[in-house]
Amino acid sequence: MNKMQAPLPKALAELFRHWQPDGETGVPEVEAVFSAGHSNRNFLVRQGALRFVVRLPEGDGRRLGIDREVERQVLERAESIGLGAPVLFCDPRRGTLVTSWLESRPLRVEGVAADLMIDRLAAALRKLHAQKLDVPVLNIVDRIRSYARDVQSDDSRNWPRARRWLSGTRQVLEQYRFARWRDVLCHNDLVAQNILDVDGRIHFIDWEYAARGDPYFDLATLAEDNGFERLDRSRLLLAYGEFGDAASERLYRARVLYRLLSVLWYLMRLRGANNEWLPALARQEQALETLLRNGVED
Template identity: 25%
Template sequence: MSEEAEIALARETVKRIPLLAGHDGPVERLGGLTNLVFRVGDHCLRIPGKGTEEYIDRINEMIATEAAAHAGVGPDVLYADASSGIFVSRFVRGGVTMTPALFRSIEGAPARAGQAFRKLHASGAVFPARFELFSMIDSYLGLIATKSVALPNGYGDVLKAAEAVRAALSAHPLPNVACHCDPLCENFIDTGHRMWIVDWEYSGMNDPMWDLGDLSVEGEFDSKQEEEMILAYFGGEPSAAERGRIIIYKAMCDLLWTLWGLIQLANDNPADDFRSYADNRFARCRSLMGTSQFAEALEAVATSKSTDT
């Protein structure tokens, strides 16, 4: 769909939403890999993308989005329709949509992201969905089996090697808390004083260390940025097991999102080169899993006591 057609769709959608129906000003296309997102005055309009209904629970998303706003982490929700997936939130004025480059250049951004995660995880919010890594991998593999798309060479071998991760995490679980679970840089809006988090499609009750590990990957954090985020989150030094979980999830998020990329490829999503996206994520996962750092992280989790995490 051309940008002109996207804007036309947005204007037609605006007419059907009482809150926005009187808007006669500009409609600006914003980012989004799978959805169509627009600025409409002081509001942000989201129209779900093609094929997202195959793997997104819209009721969970709406509940999570409202809970995140209540927790002070996400913008206020002003209109939501779970049946269509269309919703409207408050536009964050003075905010910058983050990228890996901006996380490097804006002072304190990794720390503010860590603090936002801490606020979310400590909020007591309860999301309907549970984000369970290996169940999602199985679900995505089942969906891919119905489509004409090939897994990267060696995916099955790496998935088999990840059984040691499954065993360690199962033996030493952390309490599940409300998590974002899909911390792309573009899902963070920084005002310089506060970090807001948007797009709660994949949110669920999860191990909180997932959010930290995944953002480190998505943001292409170096060791200094990662440490800034971690120390801001914990308010001090984490345990070896907590650090270990973050490292493990840096690999596991790539293992999972490789499959997500293949689903986008099969659904003809034009937003990116999803073949390269999937192959690159898988290569990064495989590389990290082959390091001594990963082995030490796995050992730290596997030998941890309940008081360590």
């Protein structure tokens, strides 16, 4: 987070012209901007005694598959089961979402408490995946193809790079395409920075990609982004209620798709002379190459 002392950005000033938090009449002040967000600009705002997070789209949110109305519905359900922050305001047309600020600390899955934390994460996912909510279904392969089409049409320089990875993962893509999986309510972006410890309770943030989908994609994202080793992944599957070779195969395929989707996402951002995303892209490519080389036994 970076401290902000400047006047309100234009988009925030516009927000406060037509919305004010209940019971607060003070002047809103931007305390910080969260620079880690890739699909949103996130501002921590204080107004009177209230602190809240304003989320504004970074570029074309629809192009990245973001629907604020769906995000609102999912967040309200998540808040009702103790996994999300309360929604204070939502304007789908402008792509604006305001939620309460959660005082928290980053989640740590390491050391002697790692097994217990993995069990808690699995329990949180079971709770989320048990929810029934009428929101769109996301097939990760469809999202991968959508991202690939964007790279192909908008960036001829990087298309050969994307095509190489699509070719290298073709077998996994075909296996996943014809696999049967139950669709459940998923977060779909459970990277480490989106998992918080709030007074000893797990909360998830940044729900913009939430949809009904394959629960194994949530498990795979969690495992990959938190650097789970083989024993950690086995523990996660067992705590979630899945085990055996079939479960390990499904998790492996979902891990490959997570890394491939991430590679394509960064390639979409890598246009012209913008080299800002090169280090992150290189890390994703290295992780994907390792997965493909080592296979499910990794």
